[in-house]
Amino acid sequence: MAHLEEAGRAAYLAVLAPGADLDHRGTRLSQRLLGELLSALYDDPSDEVRIGTARFEGATFTSRAWFESVTFTGDANFHEATFTGTAEFRSATFASDAWFQKVTFADDAQFNAVTVASDARFSGAQFETAPQLGPLRCGGAVWLDGAVFGAPVTVEIAARTLSLERARWQSTAALRLRYAEVHLAGAVLKYPVSLAAESVPFLQGHLSEEVLGDRDPRVRVMALGGVDAAHLALTDVDLSKCRFAGVVHLDQLRLEGRTTFASPPTGWHRHGPVPQLWSRRRTLAEEHHWRAIAGPAPGQQPPTGGWEPGPYHPDRARTTGPETVVAVYRQLRKSLEDGKNEPDAADFYYGECEMRRHDATRPWGERSLLTVYWALSGYGLRASRALAWLAAAMIVTIAVMVLWGLPFSNPKPQITGRQVVAGQQITLTADTPHPAKPTGPWTRRVTTERSEKALRVVINSVVFRSSGQNLTTIGTYTEMASRLAEPVLLGLAVLAVRSRVKR
Incomplete structure (x- = not known):
């Protein structure tokens, strides 16, 4: 469909029908013009507005852009669009992908109660003053890689995956999430940012989560490499698969609520001729990855022994070794100790000593001493x-x-002496045999x-x-x-x- 032009607007609106495709790449759309365009897509004002494939790449919305309760039955592409006024997408439904890559939201961006059946892509988007993003539910992934948030913002998202790699927060932020596997590697946090898992659905009764099926609603943080953890607080999240190597100021990370880590394999496992029963404790994903390949000679496919293999399994060169994991355990232990959580910090001390004991770069005497300490008392913790x-x-x-x-x-006692002439002094010696x-x-x-x-x-x-x-x-x-x-x-x-x- 040709670009919208003022001369042919009347004829264009006359032939539009509900579900029609829109193609307005690179155009300037005012609020009045956009209102006329949408009003042509339904017969009765109470009817639902339905649009087929919508293409607004590079378009400029010069004032308020109203897409409230609109249903996009095809792809909706707003790539590199600019919203100078409020972007109104409340209660909108995207039956396919929603593309908002490199979009500039100069004012408020209202995505309350939005449903996306597939992926929502906001990579490189700029939210200059938006105080809130969501609640948004997504059946696939929400991509916010490289997105910039210029003002304090609350992000509420229920999705299978949430990618925030290289995202930048220039003010405080609160991330309230459900279901998502979160990737935060390389994110830039200049002010405090909290990431918490919501225990109940957003806007109960108004925002159904059926699009996510029966997926586990827990929030799982997968990667934090390159993040400055001094401004990050995690609450009620699953860190069992999170990779911490490369985090800056990890000792200042705040862990609140029911934060879970991975556990060692359960039951008896054979390590050579010796059966082993692993002690119950909190472990890091990096330790799992290393133990899954430890043992056999290089080049052989090793059995994992119940440990979770890493993304580079069984490549030893690319898998984080004990010399790096020991530093991660030490910093996490300090983080909990600074928070007066000594009992939970003990598990990280155990992991730190375990990695030191298995670190082949350390002196043999130190490793032997740690082995004795482990065997006698589990590093003073068992x-x-x-x-x-x-x-x-x-x-x-x-x-x-x-x-x-x-x-x-x-x-x-026995007394011994020598018999002498009568009248002379006698000497006796008392002794106990x-x-x-x-x-x-x-x-x-x-x-x-x-x-x-x-x-x-x-x-x-x-x-x-x-x-x-x-x-x-x-x-x-x-x-x-x-x-x-x-x-x-x-x-x-x-x-x-x-x-x-x-x-």
């Missing part, structure tokens, strides 16, 4: 593990004491009395005290070792409990 080792050490100590450490009887090592069959050594003595020795060792019992040489060294090791294990258990209840 009280059950430390208590299990303490119980095992006490049992071993009691067994050694009963079998070899306690003499059969306490030695009695060394406890004799118990002999005989083991069944004679395991008695209630000896077990009770051994238990007293062990309990005193746990609290770093001497039992005062007469012990054989083996028993003496065993007590010394237990007085060193068992209080340490008890301290690790107390430290683990403290880390979970610390305010």
